[in-house]
Amino acid sequence: MTTIFALSSGAVPAGVAVFRLSGSKALEIAGQIVESPPKPRMASLRYLKDPRNGDVIDQVLILTFPGPSSFTGEDCVELHCHGGRAVVSAVIELLSSFEDCRLAEAGEFSRRAFENGKMDLMEVEGLADLIHAETDQQRRQAIRQASGHHREQLGSWRDTLLYGRSMIEAELDFADEEDVPGSVSDVIWPKISALKSEMEQHLSQARSGERVREGLQVVLVGHPNAGKSSLLNWFAKRDVAIVTEEAGTTRDLLEVHLDIEGYPVVLVDTAGLRDAENLVEKEGIRRALDRSRVADLLIEIVDSSQTVDRVVVESEADRLVLFNKEDRVGSERNLSNLKEGSFSVSIKHETGMQDFYDSFVKHIEKSFMGAENVLITQKRQADALALCVDYVEKALIYSDLPIEIRSEFLRMAGEELGKITGQIDVEEMLGVIFSQFCVGK
Numbered sequence: 001m002t003t004i005f006a007l008s009s010g011a012v013p014a015g016v017a018v019f020r021l022s023g024s025k026a027l028e029i030a031g032q033i034v035e036s037p038p039k040p041r042m043a044s045l046r047y048l049k050d051p052r053n054g055d056v057i058d059q060v061l062i063l064t065f066p067g068p069s070s071f072t073g074e075d076c077v078e079l080h081c082h083g084g085r086a087v088v089s090a091v092i093e094l095l096s097s098f099e100d101c102r103l104a105e106a107g108e109f110s111r112r113a114f115e116n117g118k119m120d121l122m123e124v125e126g127l128a129d130l131i132h133a134e135t136d137q138q139r140r141q142a143i144r145q146a147s148g149h150h151r152e153q154l155g156s157w158r159d160t161l162l163y164g165r166s167m168i169e170a171e172l173d174f175a176d177e178e179d180v181p182g183s184v185s186d187v188i189w190p191k192i193s194a195l196k197s198e199m200e201q202h203l204s205q206a207r208s209g210e211r212v213r214e215g216l217q218v219v220l221v222g223h224p225n226a227g228k229s230s231l232l233n234w235f236a237k238r239d240v241a242i243v244t245e246e247a248g249t250t251r252d253l254l255e256v257h258l259d260i261e262g263y264p265v266v267l268v269d270t271a272g273l274r275d276a277e278n279l280v281e282k283e284g285i286r287r288a289l290d291r292s293r294v295a296d297l298l299i300e301i302v303d304s305s306q307t308v309d310r311v312v313v314e315s316e317a318d319r320l321v322l323f324n325k326e327d328r329v330g331s332e333r334n335l336s337n338l339k340e341g342s343f344s345v346s347i348k349h350e351t352g353m354q355d356f357y358d359s360f361v362k363h364i365e366k367s368f369m370g371a372e373n374v375l376i377t378q379k380r381q382a383d384a385l386a387l388c389v390d391y392v393e394k395a396l397i398y399s400d401l402p403i404e405i406r407s408e409f410l411r412m413a414g415e416e417l418g419k420i421t422g423q424i425d426v427e428e429m430l431g432v433i434f435s436q437f438c439v440g441k
C-alpha cells in the first residue's frame with residue numbers, strides 16, 4: 001500500500017505543524033530523515049535532514065507507531081515541526097521526494113483505519129462529527145459515537161438475529177430425528193418480536209441525533225416589517241441582516257448558527273409574508289413557507305402597533321409569538337390576554353426580551369431531551385436500520401411462508417444491520433446449534 005502523508009494540523013503559520021505518515025514505507029522514511037530512529041511511541045527531539053544533500057530543515061519532535069498499534073493499523077509516523085510556511089513547504093517537498101510516498105486524499109487515513117478494522121463506519125462518522133463539532137452537545141454525541149458506544153447494542157441485535165437463524169437451521173437439519181422437539185424455532189419469534197420493538201424505539205429517536213448534528217431549525221416568520229431581521233440580529237449580536245423601515249426588505253433565507261446552552265440552533269430569517277406582486281419577493285415568500293414546513297420551532301413576530309393578526313403558516317412545529325414594538329403601543333395595551341408562549345416585547349428597545357428568551361431556552365432544552373443516549377445520528381444509519389426492521393417484520397408476519405423464507409428475511413435484516421457499521425453479515429452460523437442441542441451422537 002502506498003505510503004501517504006498529510007499536514008494534519010490547521011492553517012499555517014502556527015506554532016507547530018503536525019505531519020502524519022502512514023504506510024509500509026513510513027518507518028523507513030523516518031529512518032532516513034532523522035539521524036537515530038526513535039523508540040516506538042516515544043516523542044524524540046531530532047534534526048530533520050534532507051538525505052539528498054544533508055540540509056537541516058527543522059528541529060522536530062518525531063514519534064513512530066509501528067502497525068498494527070496505530071491509528072490506521074499501518075506503520076505510522078508523526079512529525080511535529082515548526083509551523084512556518086517555508087518549513088511546511090520544505091517538509092511536503094521532502095516527503096514527496098520518496099518513491100511510493102504521496103500526499104493523502106481527504107479522509108484517506110480514516111479509510112485505511114476502517115479497512116484495517118481499527119474503526120467501524122459509525123466510529124468513522126463519529127470522528128468526522130467530532131472534528132466539525134461546534135457546540136458542547138455536538139461534541140458529546142460525536143465522541144460517544146467515535147469511541148464505539150454503539151458496538152454493544154448493535155452486537156446484541158446481530159446476535160439475536162443469528163440465534164434466530166441458527167434455531168431455524170437446527171429445526172430444518174434435524175427435523176427427522178425424534179429427540180429434537182418439533183417446533184424449536186417457535187421459541188425464537190417472541191424474541192425477534194421484542195428485538196423489532198427495541199429497534200423501532202431507537203429509530204424513533206434518530207431525529208434527535210440528527211438534530212444534535214445539524215442543529216435545531218428555528219424559523220422566524222411574520223408579516224413584512226414585523227421585526228424578524230431585527231430579532232435575528234439581536235440573537236446574533238451583530239448586524240447580520242439588513243433592517244430598514246421598508247416592508248419587504250428580506251427576500252433570501254438568512255441563517256445564523258447559535259450555541260444555546262451548548263445546544264446547536266440554526267436560526268433562519270425569512271421574507272415577510274404577504275400577497276406580493278414582485279417576482280423576487282414572491283420567490284422569497286415561497287422559500288419562507290417551504291422552510292417553515294420543516295422547522296422544529298417557529299417564532300412568529302407581529303407588529304402589534306399595526307395589527308394583532310397572525311400569519312398563516314402550514315407547519316407542525318411549536319410556535320412562540322412575539323407581539324413586537326410595544327414601545328409604540330403605549331401603556332393602554334391589555335397584556336392579560338397574552339396566551340402561553342406569547343410575549344409582548346420591543347426588540348429594538350430590548351424590553352420584555354428576558355421572558356421570551358427564557359421560554360425559548362426551555363423549548364430548546366425540551367427538543368433535545370433524551371438526545372444524550374441516542375444511537376442513530378445520521379440518515380444513512382437510520383435508513384439501514386429502517387430496512388432491517390422491515391425485514392424483521394416480514395419474517396414475523398409471514399408466518400404461513402416456509403420457514404426457510406422467514407429465515408432468509410432474518411438474514412437480510414442482519415445484512416442491513418451490518419451496513420450501519422460497515423460490517424456485512426458473512427455466513428457465520430457459529431456453533432449456536434451445537435451448544436443448544438446434544439446432537440453429538
Ligand SMILES: Nc1nc2c(ncn2[C@@H]2O[C@H](COP(=O)(O)OP(=O)(O)OP(=O)(O)O)[C@@H](O)[C@H]2O)c(=O)[nH]1
Nearest residue numbers: 224225226227228229230248249250272346347348
Ligand atoms: N418602534 C420599534 N421599531 C422596531 C422595533 N423592532 C423593529 N423595529 C423597526 O421596524 C422596522 C422593520 O424591522 P425589520 O427587522 O426589518 O423587519 P422584518 O420583519 O425583517 O421586515 P421584512 O424583512 O421587510 O419582512 C425597522 O425600521 C426596525 O427598526 C421595535 O421594537 N420598536
Ligand SMILES: [K+]
Nearest residue numbers: 225244246249
Ligand atoms: K423591513
Ligand SMILES: [Mg+2]
Nearest residue numbers: 228229249250
Ligand atoms: Mg427582514
